[in-house]
Amino acid sequence: GESVGLHLPTLSVQEGDNSIINCAYSNSASDYFIWYKQESGKGPQFIIDIRSNMDKRQGQRVTVLLNKTVKHLSLQIAATQPGDSAVYFCAENYSGNTPLVFGKGTRLSVIA
Amino acid sequence: EAGVVQSPRYKIIEKKQPVAFWCNPISGHNTLYWYRQNLGQGPELLIRYENEEAVDDSQLPKDRFSAERLKGVDSTLKIQPAELGDSAVYLCASSLTQGQQYFGPGTRLTVT
Numbered sequence: 001g002e003s004v005g006l007h008l009p010t011l012s013v014q015e016g017d018n019s020i021i022n023c024a025y026s027n028s029a030s031d032y033f034i035w036y037k038q039e040s041g042k043g044p045q046f047i048i049d050i051r052s053n054m055d056k057r058q059g060q061r062v063t064v065l066l067n068k069t070v071k072h073l074s075l076q077i078a079a080t081q082p083g084d085s086a087v088y089f090c091a092e093n094y095s096g097n098t099p100l101v102f103g104k105g106t107r108l109s110v111i112a
Numbered sequence: 113e114a115g116v117v118q119s120p121r122y123k124i125i126e127k128k129q130p131v132a133f134w135c136n137p138i139s140g141h142n143t144l145y146w147y148r149q150n151l152g153q154g155p156e157l158l159i160r161y162e163n164e165e166a167v168d169d170s171q172l173p174k175d176r177f178s179a180e181r182l183k184g185v186d187s188t189l190k191i192q193p194a195e196l197g198d199s200a201v202y203l204c205a206s207s208l209t210q211g212q213q214y215f216g217p218g219t220r221l222t223v224t
Contacts, residue, residue: 044203046212102156104152
């Protein structure tokens, strides 16, 4: 069936560098996308979201890019810090009232 | 403001035993979700409540899993009898109707 997935299971970056975490989705009807951060022993924490009528959305140190042509979503973290080390999940849903579908996650490790 | 509260945080049981998890959502949130998260995977929805009504339980294994939210506030998820494959983290989340979901810390279940 259709699902959300991630290109890379792990990503290591130097402290202070920018991080880019990618996500591919297969359901062209998806109209809402979310990035979550999950630290060890905690539940997923909302980072940023984007709707399908947008290509880019910025938050504090984070930017989400949506390319509907190739069904690709990315999360950019500027000036990555040790506290950014976690597993990052993208999630999507459609029709406004359907379950969130999560990808498998990318583990981000920040090297001091 | 208190977040989503779950208990217990950890539970170890032998197979064929019953187990129950409790969740108290954020005050005022009418929507409550139970997810299961296997190791290295994203959360998967088990059941969603709108107030006291279960509006999506299609992924809940009804032969052994049950859930209730009698007064439309806190909720209990039960497994009886537990199987080895039920070992996972069980996450509860809450939201305003179709709003951002806030996750609790989860209950890590180990079935031996």
